Amino acid sequence: MDDKLNFPATGRNVSAILQVLQKHLLAGDVIEIASGSGQHVVQFAKAMPDHIFWPSDPDPDHIKSINAWADENQLQNLQPAVKLDCTDSKWIKGQEVLGLPQTAAAILCINMIHIAPVQAALGLFAGAEQRLQPGGILYLYGPFFGINEQEATSNIAFDIDLQRRDQKWGVRHLNLVKKIASTRGFELSNIVKMPANNNSVLFIRR
Numbered sequence: 001m002d003d004k005l006n007f008p009a010t011g012r013n014v015s016a017i018l019q020v021l022q023k024h025l026l027a028g029d030v031i032e033i034a035s036g037s038g039q040h041v042v043q044f045a046k047a048m049p050d051h052i053f054w055p056s057d058p059d060p061d062h063i064k065s066i067n068a069w070a071d072e073n074q075l076q077n078l079q080p081a082v083k084l085d086c087t088d089s090k091w092i093k094g095q096e097v098l099g100l101p102q103t104a105a106a107i108l109c110i111n112m113i114h115i116a117p118v119q120a121a122l123g124l125f126a127g128a129e130q131r132l133q134p135g136g137i138l139y140l141y142g143p144f145f146g147i148n149e150q151e152a153t154s155n156i157a158f159d160i161d162l163q164r165r166d167q168k169w170g171v172r173h174l175n176l177v178k179k180i181a182s183t184r185g186f187e188l189s190n191i192v193k194m195p196a197n198n199n200s201v202l203f204i205r206r
C-alpha cells in the first residue's frame with residue numbers, strides 16, 4: 001500500500017518556499033516541525049544537498065507518508081521522520097528527542113501555528129531557543145495578520161473558518177508571534193511575501 005499523502009497546496013507552494021530557504025539558510029542540520037505529507041522536505045533535500053533535513057510530525061499517518069516519500073527518493077541528506085508534537089516537554093526543555101539533533105542551523109515550520117492552539121507556537125519557539133545556535137534561523141510560513149495595512153479577504157475568511165473548526169485555532173497576528181519570539185531570544189529578520197497572501201517570516205536566534 002502506498003502511504004504517500006498528497007497535499008495539493010504543498011505541491012503548489014514548494015518552489016516559492018525553496019527559493020527563500022536557498023537564500024537565507026546556512027548549511028547544516030535543519031529540523032522541520034509539522035512536516036505533514038513530507039512533500040516539502042523531500043524537495044528541499046533534493047535541492048539543498050549541503051543541508052541535512054530532519055522531518056517530524058505528531059500524526060502517525062504523516063510520519064508514514066514522509067518516510068514513504070523519502071523511500072521513493074532515496075536522499076542521503078534526508079533523515080527518517082520523528083513523531084514529535086512541539087508542545088511535548090522534551091522539545092520545550094531542550095532535552096534529547098530521539099532521532100533529532102540537539103543543535104541545528106535552522107528550524108522550519110510551515111503552515112502550522114494557525115492550525116493549532118497558540119501553545120504550539122509557544123512550544124515551537126521554546127524548543128527552538130534550546131536548539132538553534134546564535135545566528136540560526138527559525139523559518140515560519142503561512143498567513144499572518146498585521147503585515148499588510150489591509151488584511152486580505154481570503155485570510156479573514158480563512159481565520160473565520162479555522163475558528164469555526166476549533167476556537168483555539170486562527171491566523172496569528174505578527175505582533176503576537178514577535179512577542180513570543182522576543183521572550184525566547186529571537187528577533188525578526190525578514191518577511192517575504194509569498195503566493196496566495198501567505199508570508200515567509202524569518203526569525204534569527206540572538
Ligand SMILES: C[S@@+](CC[C@H](N)C(=O)[O-])C[C@H]1O[C@@H](n2cnc3c(N)ncnc32)[C@H](O)[C@@H]1O
Nearest residue numbers: 010034035036059085086087110111112116120
Ligand atoms: C496544514 S498541515 C501543514 C503540513 C506541512 N507543513 C505543509 O505545509 O504541507 C499542519 C501540520 O501541523 C501538524 N501539527 C499540528 N499540531 C502540531 C504540534 N503541536 N506540533 C507539531 N506539529 C503539529 C499536523 O500534524 C499537520 O501535519
